[in-house]
Amino acid sequence: MMVNYDVLIVGGGAAGFFTAINVAENNSKLKIAILERGKEMLTKVKISGGGRCNVTHACFVPNELVKFYPRGEKELKGPFHQFCSGDTIEWFEKHGVELKIEDDGRMFPVSDSSQTIIDCFVSATKKLGIEVLTGQSVQSIFKGDGYWKVETNQQSYKCGKLVMTTGSNPKIWELMQTLGHSVVQPVPSLFTFNIKDARIKNLMGVSALASVKVKDSKLKASGPLLITHWGMSGPGILRLSAWGARELAAKNYHFTLQVNWLHEMDFESAMETLKELKEEHAKKLVLKFCPFEFPKRLWESLLMASGIAVETKWADVSKKQLSDLTNQLTNGQFQVNGKSTFKEEFVTAGGIDLKEINFKTMESKVHENLYFAGEILNIDAITGGFNFQNAWTGGFLVAKAITEA
Structure with a gap:
């Protein structure tokens, strides 16, 4: 009927x-x-x-x-x-x-x-x-x-x-x-990135305002970035996943993610800030003096990634270490291997x-x-x-x- x-x-x-x-x-x-x-x-x-x-x-x-x-x-x-x-x-x-x-x-x-x-x-x-x-x-x-x-x-x-x-x-x-x-x-669309990387391994729950970019593409976004136990999430990552839904699918969700932890500050400005700090606080511990609005645990992790030991004083940081640190801050490269559904x-x-x-x-x-x-x-x-x-x-x-x- x-x-x-x-x-x-x-x-x-x-x-x-x-x-x-x-x-x-x-x-x-x-x-x-x-x-x-x-x-x-x-x-x-x-x-x-x-x-x-x-x-x-x-x-x-x-x-x-x-x-x-x-x-x-x-x-x-x-x-x-x-x-x-x-x-x-x-x-x-x-x-x-x-x-x-x-x-x-x-x-x-x-x-x-x-x-x-x-x-x-x-x-x-x-x-x-x-x-x-x-x-x-x-x-x-x-x-x-x-x-x-x-x-x-x-x-x-x-x-x-x-x-x-x-x-x-x-x-x-x-x-x-x-x-x-x-x-x-x-x-x-709207997914988080799976990243296994020593720099973020024990930083679950740490969040920072960052700019993110897919290497060798025009895809970029910015916003709060949240470190999770499987990689990276937060509004900045979700925006990137939405705008890049098709492109990232074509890459089978394997690509290099470039992270600027200082949001829009470029390499030169960050380098200048660190050099000034090195002069002004030569005798202070690098770990204790971070010039950026920045989670302390992430700062410590990026120092280690730049080869700077936690007990190092600013006076003892070499030119190469300073350059490496600036690079980690403004252009950290992370390998993405897959995605997770957002909630x-x-x-x-x-x-x-x-x-x-x-x-x-x-x-x-x-x-x-x-x-x-x-x-x-x-x-x-x-x-x-x-x-x-x-x-x-x-x-x-x-x-x-x-x-x-």
Whole structure:
């Protein structure tokens, strides 16, 4: 038996729920259902931001906001002029969820719990009569004359408008390819670097503001760098992994990472600072006098890497040692051998080719009445609430297009 809906949304995540709620609020007469393959919905929302849900980012200018998207920057400009971070804040406030801004611009619910967002979505779907059907694994999608047919492991569904919000789901990408869509080959984004190196071996938990660069490439980033037991992580590394997702995949995650522990200070300036220190504090221990804002344990490790013993006085540091130390500080080279996923917040670079989407409506250019929102598209961002903002904006535009059609 076939079950009929006006709007069928495949994928019970952030984009799926946001789309469904906005469609129902724009037109209460439409019969809407969300199909979710898992037993639970909104699982990624639950774990995001360490269980606090990083809803969006306090960047309110569309032309600035797009710069946080390694893929999707050009295409999202128009959509963000329609629905931006400020609109997200307003939307959640209207639905009883107050957000707060942290020092780094990330925005969370005041409750500091992702459950607040989940409760907001679940209660809205109940209030609006949206059916949420779990355990529905899509087997096939068929385009009829003026309708869509979706077969799951449990049921056959028919709808006038079909919305795909399945995130990074390879099976759905395959189904979309059979319908004539192109998929940009997915590769991981937002990952940390595996590095085994004596200089950082016992420094787990040490953090410094640094600039990082992939040797022999144009890839570079900066931000806090965190030393972990498997290598390097932190915002600077994650940014580099996002912007370099394709290039680093092509290198099979084996490359040389150049680290400037002094952020933007160059070799000459650092050398000058160290020479002055050598003159002024000749009789003092090198270990005790570090001229930079710098974790002491890292300073000690880089001294040793430069051949300077901890009991050495500044007067006894040779020219070569000074040069080696400056090099370690401004251009430390580390061999990266592989990657690790950043927490459970797995983000993929890849998905439906953006050339096949109308970014005014988020409708497919290949098929009428087929819409996309969220990470199913070849759009991804660095951490900080940007991936969710893409989901909200896409969902808003889909809902608008469906209800104004």
